[in-house]
Amino acid sequence: MEINDLTPAEARVWRAFATGTHVDFRTAGDEDPAGGGSWGPERTVRAGVLRALLLDGPRQEGEVAALSLAGARVTGTLELQYATVDHPVRLRHCHFEEAPRLYAARLREVNLSESAIPGLTAHAVRVEGVLRLTRARFGGVVRLGGAEVTGSLYLESADIHAPDTEGPVLQLNQAVLGADLWAPGLRARGEVRLTGARVAGTVNLADSVLDRPDGTALQAETLAAEADVLLRQADVRGRLEFRGARIPGRLDLSMARLANPGGTALRASSTVIGELWLRQCPKVEGTLNLRRAQVDVLFVEPEAVPDRVQLNDLTYTSLIPHEPAERRLPMLELGESYLPFTYEQLTAAYRRIGDDDAARRVQLAKQRRRRRTLPWYGRLWGHLQDVTVGYGFRPLRAGGWLLSLLAIGSVAYGLDHPAPLKPAEAPDFDPVFYTLDLLLPVISFGQENAFAPEGGHQTLAYLLIITGWILATTVITGLTRTVSRQ
Known part of the structure; x- marks a missing residue:
């Protein structure tokens, strides 16, 4: 250009x-x-x-x-x-x-x-x-x-x-x-x-x-x-x-x-x-x-x-x-x-x-x-674990349940002692330790096998045994989870 x-x-x-x-x-x-x-x-x-x-x-x-x-x-x-x-x-x-x-x-x-x-x-x-x-x-x-x-x-x-x-x-x-x-x-x-x-x-x-x-x-x-x-x-x-x-x-x-x-x-x-x-x-x-x-x-x-x-x-x-x-x-x-x-x-x-x-x-x-993802029986068991011990993340709940059941059993059996199986060999009855024997599936204080409750007291004993197993299982589950996390 x-x-x-x-x-x-x-x-x-x-x-x-x-x-x-x-x-x-x-x-x-x-x-x-x-x-x-x-x-x-x-x-x-x-x-x-x-x-x-x-x-x-x-x-x-x-x-x-x-x-x-x-x-x-x-x-x-x-x-x-x-x-x-x-x-x-x-x-x-x-x-x-x-x-x-x-x-x-x-x-x-x-x-x-x-x-x-x-x-x-x-x-x-x-x-x-x-x-x-x-x-x-x-x-x-x-x-x-x-x-x-x-x-x-x-x-x-x-x-x-x-x-x-x-x-x-x-x-x-x-x-x-x-x-x-x-x-x-x-x-x-x-x-x-x-x-x-x-x-x-x-x-x-x-x-x-x-x-x-x-x-x-x-x-x-x-x-x-x-x-x-x-x-x-x-x-x-x-x-x-x-x-x-x-x-x-x-x-x-x-x-x-x-x-x-x-x-x-x-x-x-x-x-x-x-x-x-x-x-x-x-x-x-x-x-x-x-x-x-x-x-x-x-x-x-x-x-x-x-x-x-x-x-x-x-x-x-x-x-x-x-x-x-x-x-x-x-x-x-x-x-x-x-x-x-x-x-x-x-x-x-x-x-x-x-x-x-x-x-x-x-x-x-x-x-x-x-x-929520489990079948109905799994949800039922889960609710039970949640209410009792919060899946092991609320261990104090188990203590509260145990203390409540211990108080109920101690009062009930304290008011009406169950009859001994062998009177000559039976230890002195203690309502507190008898209830603990029913609640704790592993520990034995020698009370449960020495006495035989009848009627309503027998039904209460079955309830305490079943509840104790449930609480023990959920507590062990929680402890196992805690140990595995750590």
Whole structure:
């Protein structure tokens, strides 16, 4: 392209390129690039001119050439497919009439911040530096699948709205970022796809609005982030999908609103997470799926737990904040089936912090939940164990029953002594030890075999013997369970 073919605005940009001089066409600092379609020729630059500059623009010895432009209306399509560009590209506060095409290009720093862009096609692009899309407004799909950025990708406060698109509006699947995905305040009306992405730093989506009701708002299956994934104060309408993700730091959903009524609000199954935070949140609307997840620290406040959870094979080391067992147990009751492992995990968490009383309560709740799965005779026996000694986790109940029966027997036999079998050889009758002989199936004080009750006293003796065996069996069961736990 000859310099004589350029308009005055383009000639200004052309001359500035060789020295990297910034060109700013804006007339006011608060101009809205969305209205740039009405900007006149004095600030209009053809995309073909920008392409020619980047591929074969003028150079000046001792200077670093760069395209640095603000407040321009860019007409036509900026075509850089498969191109190699060694110069920084800074097109801020610009209005693009057509979506740039950067497919498989090799670029240095790229900055399209605060611009209004119909979309972006940049599959498999490689950026040696940072890619800045800060506060950019996209009217179509942003395609960065398979992109490789050696630095960070900045999308803070960007707005993406592709009303005619059924698929993802932001495609970062299989992308590789050498630093952070920095996108606090992102607004995306449609699916954000991070499937298989590799992020060497933090994924920051704090304060973002991810809006895809009845669909997947964030698709992050097999995401690998070397630090944290932050969704603090995010507003997510749709499904959060983290199946198979690897997050050694925090998956922080503090103060976030998760809403997908009738579907899954958060799926983090088969994940490996350092810390999962659900704190100071409104109640999750939808299913919470943590099946087969491995979490070091599970920070979940009971108020955030939804009406349906899936905890099959969830493992965690610490459960915080510390809450009474009565506050944690309802979460284990929300599943469709009895899962012994979930009770064992909660028991282990309480024991690690030395709260043995809460651990016993969880084990008692486990036995009661298991009882519902048994046939009628098993449920009957279970109720008996529960009432008598609380399945061995309430041993003081056995003492209470024994003392009550001991008092009844002692009074009854004290008022009316049973006749001795052999008067000449019988020991002196003692109603207390006679009752103990009947109640305790192992210990013998020599009273039971020496006397023969009759009538109602004989019936009472049978009742004491049967009750004693039941109490002894349940106590032994409880002691065995306690020993095996320890």
